[in-house]
Amino acid sequence: MESPVKILGAFVDTLVLNVYPTDQAFEIEERRVDPLLQEELMLLKEQAQEIEEDFPTRFAFNGAPLLMRAKGGDGFNWIMHNHWLTVAVNRSSKAQVLGQVRCSSAYLWRVRDLSQIIVDVHQFLISIFGEYIVPHVSSCDLAVDVTGLDFSSVQQVKEHFVSRAQLTGLIPSSVIDDGMIDGPDSIKQRWGRITGLPFGARGGALSALIYDKTHEIKYKSPEKAWFHDLWLTARDENGESVWDGEAPVWRIKVRYKRPALSEMLQEGVFHGVDNAYDLEERLPGLWSYAVGHVDGGEDGLPDGWLRYVIPTEDTNRSRWPVHPDWRVVQSAFAPVVLPESEYEREEREQEELLQLVDAELEAHPWKDASKMVKCHTSSGSAPVALPLPAVTLDLAPFMRRRRYQVNLRRMVAQIAGCSITAEAWRPDGRLAGAQVDLSDTFHFLYEEVESYLEEKKRNFHEQVQKKRVLYSVEKEQAIA
Secondary structure (H helix, E strand, C coil): CCCEECCCCCCCEEEEEEEEEEEECEEEECCCCHHHHHHHHHHHHHHHHHHHEEEEEEEEHHHHEECCCCEEEEEEEEEECCEEEEEEEEECCCCCCCCCECCHHHHHHHCHHHHHHHHHHHHHHHHCCCCCCEEEEEEEEEEEECCCCCCCHHHHHHEEEECCCCCCCCCCCCCCCCHHHHHCCCEEEECCCEEEHHHHHCCEEEEEEEEEEEHHHHHHHHHHHHHHHHHHCEEECCCCCCCCCCEEEEEEEEEEEHHHHHHCCCCCCEEECCCCHHHHHHHHHHHHHHHHCCCCCCCCCCCCCEEEEECCCCHHHHCCCCCHHHHHHHCCCCCCCCCCCHHHHHHHHHHHHHHHHHHHHHHCCCCCCCCEEECCCCCCCCCCCECCCCCCCHHHHHHHHHHHHHHHHHHHHHHHHHHHHHHHHHCCCCCCCCCCCCCHHHHHHHHHHHHHHHHHCCCHHHHHHHHHHHHHHHHHHHHH
């Protein structure tokens, strides 16, 4: 059965990062907020209290200054904010974190590039706390907006939703041996129309909320009407608009708190989601854990903490098939597989061939000296078999040298990308209108790398020689 449900958008809707102090090796250590920064924040807070309104600071993010609030909160002494994010700073030495930053929904959906968001926020936090910090994920909400869902019947909702939400006093005591719970915690309605379905305690490690986003915008958050413009950009495979501008849009939101993120496990791959830079590649797994995989779990049966199902006569509700509408929801964060380019195909095939050659050479190193070669005498008599001189022929260095050439090309591509990013981040002290220049960029990087090596007490020549020995480059150059 084909589903009428269409995805209008899927992204992180709330992101809270804890800021931890580190040593110069970027290992987390105990350290308090710099006294000079504390003094500055204290004066800013006093100014805000004196005028009884938020006071502008010197810190700016995304083109807007952060404003200091007159009061702290949630265990933090100072809170600064603008339209895009909120930064809370901690003075106490009891908590290990220096501060916490919350990215607004408007900022997240506007950028919709999590790696770029993490980099930009991290760079901004460095301007406040200094270089030696690391951002860890404190909480993360994933949201998917869809059109085509129909929750018109209360009975339908109660019968078709099953979850593993933690029991509370509001949840019906309908748990049997299959460990599943019928329906949501409660059903929110307005004028007899279902508007919200919560699952699990709001402050729990993992919870979910399904609600009519168009209704929420119309009656509670009209300032979020920009979502309409976002939804109108969604297109189907034929390039046609998916949303007509009027149909209800339902949001499926999954909330992950720190305890749940710490427990996330993929055997042999990772245990826990801590560093903010790891979050992007974990999104598909986080979403699938909450709502299930499109093709079910490893045993082929439906999985997921929450799912919308088709009831059957089977008394074990964990085996009830997933509703086609929910399969669309399950696919929201599936990784997008881009077609392989001609260059990538050639690179892959060449690398695979070199690996096969190395494996073959390792198994059969061609050291058999018992082979014979036939040699004709000058008198024209019958050929005489002469023993082949004992020769050890090892082609592995030649094959590795070819592999190094391929990898060198890849490294050049990486250096090109990093140098472009470095130039974009570089404080611009040039004359107005001056064009960026590659040679100038590399001169800037030369000075930065030289300064870094001096700071780390490393000699460039010695490091290169170590690498040459490690990769047997000296021997292979002699062979060449």
